[in-house]
Amino acid sequence: MKSELPPLDEIEIETSRTRLFGTLGYLAPELFVDATLVTDKLDVYSFGVVLFEMISGRKAIKFDAGFHDHRHIIPWANEHIKNGTFYQIVDPCLRGKIAPSCLGKFLEIALSCVHVQEHKQPALGEVETTLELVLELQN
Numbered sequence: 058m059k060s061e062l063p064p065l066d067e068i069e070i071e072t073s074r075t076r077l078f079g080t081l082g083y084l085a086p087e088l089f090v091d092a093t094l095v096t097d098k099l100d101v102y103s104f105g106v107v108l109f110e111m112i113s114g115r116k117a118i119k120f121d122a123g124f125h126d127h128r129h130i131i132p133w134a135n136e137h138i139k140n141g142t143f144y145q146i147v148d149p150c151l152r153g154k155i156a157p158s159c160l161g162k163f164l165e166i167a168l169s170c171v172h173v174q175e176h177k178q179p180a181l182g183e184v185e186t187t188l189e190l191v192l193e194l195q196n
Contacts, residue, residue: 082106082117082129086173098175104184105170109134112163114148131171138164159194162187 085102106117109130117130137145143164144152155163166187172178179187 080117085175097181098178101170101178101181101184102175104181105167105178106130108163108167108170109146112148112151112160112167113146114150135168138168156195159191162191162194166191 083103083106085099109115110117113130113134115130115133119128119130119133134146137143143160146164147155147160166179166184169177169179170184
């Protein structure tokens with residue numbers, strides 16, 4: 058499938074230091090404290106959320122019983138990992154189909170992406186390299 062995006066020099070990007078833009082569930086928590094902390098690590102955090110969505114089949118924010126009973130995917134996943142029930146994170150459609158070493162490494166990189174201390178998050182290039190290794194473990 059060929060991308061239909063225009064060349065990069067034709068894309069206009071607007072930034073703002075006074076308004077915060079993003080999608081609920083994917084914004085790094087530190088942005089709610091200081092919206093001027095815009096770094097490439099924000100993308101790393103968002104990508105970590107996407108990794109957890111991929112492995113779990115859940116949305117970033119799950120609304121169970123209306124607005125008052127919702128749960129973000131990261132605390133939910135962290136709770137399972139902390140309790141040793143990390144297989145509960147895995148989408149039932151994927152259970153038994155992922156090599157244990159692959160799953161462990163995948164969860165490790167996803168967790169590092171959403172680490173609360175930004176300086177402990179990996180660079181996107183490191184995430185890419187690690188995910189390629191994870192794929193090799195699966196094959």
